[in-house]
Amino acid sequence: MAIGFAIIVGVGVSLFLLIFLTYAVGTFNSLVRLRNNIDKSWANIDVLLKQRADELPNLIASVKGYMAHERELFESITNARAAMMNAKTMEDKANADYMISGALKTLFAVAENYPTLKANENFMQLQQRITGLENEIADRREFYNDSVNTYNIRIESFPEMIVAELMHFDRRELFQAVESERINVKAEF
């Protein structure tokens, strides 16, 4: 066989192998990056959950004097905060987050009945801060779920699923409260 022909065949095979190997390695690296993105986006939610939980004692202290009769409501916030501080798994944190959000919604709704409280500057600042944190948590929860969704789609799609199966990439769960565990916080007016 002429040397030129052999070189062309050799180059062609090498190029094909290079594309195949680089694609396979790139797919693996891509899945690793996706998996780490999920962990990072979870950590970013956790930071905000902690910040919000830290604000709750200040919030209760600022409203207690005005809403002395809303003991059940304060208890539900305290219990929800305790649930968040003790939560170990993502499911526990999602459930605790749901409890806190519900309790806070109720508190701010009830606060509408106390005009002097509403006018209190400390309360207004806390309300603004916590509402801001709630919005950021909602955004980052959505971002986390988008990251998980992208990752799950990748590991279940062809041809990435081949690499995912070989390298043991498992499905990840979305950040959401389990229906049976949700506790509705009711306020009595």
Added chain:
Amino acid sequence: MSDAEFKTLLLSFFGLGAGIYLFVNGFRWLREKRLIENTPTSKIRSLAMGLVEVFGEATPKDEKLIKAPFSNKDCLYCKYTIEEYRKSGKSSHWVTLKKAEDRTFFYLKDETGAVLIDTECANIDIPMDFEFDSSGGKDPPENIVKFLESNGMSFEGFLGFNKTMRYREYFIAPGDRVYVMGTADDNPFVYEGSSQKSEHDIMIRKGDSFYYISDKPEKDILGNYEWKVIGGLFGGSATIIVCLFVIFSILNML
């Protein structure tokens, strides 16, 4: 070896180089495409530090705008080129006389907030917004003439005849919907803790990784990248193989 064979051989070596360039860049485009695909879009009010992807409307910072030199449009970023068509014997080609960029910081706004963008060192992928060709009997407009004069250039050549020249602009204007993938970092223009809204403490700029700005939506960007990857990897491979075949044929090595 005949003249035609020699020219074909030269072209084939050039094609081989182009094929290798395409092939190597095909991997880079694949990596960038995957990065864009795998990164969800963030809402601006909840941006985390690090590599982020955002999409929103470009708005000026402190009403500061720049003027595009040829179209005179108000913009936030502008890239422009001045080219001249030159003939040399039997061949002719466009020569770039000047290529430059002008930029200012701007905000990218979505429905949740705004973030400052520094376009320095970004790979800015925007289509051409303005083009004007001047030639014999077709003078450029006054603002282009003034721009040329201020840069020591002229649209007139030998004996006052107009040169064949081309003026192109690419810009990001206020109100444009812009996609940005870059690194969210501390905003050096805001003192720590002085701002209530966290988005003003953050700026998106070039970090250690990919920095890309486009005025196309993500779906179109990925579509373009798809073609670039196919063209790079498979087009590059095919070009390499074909050029090698031609080279070895001419050199009687097949």
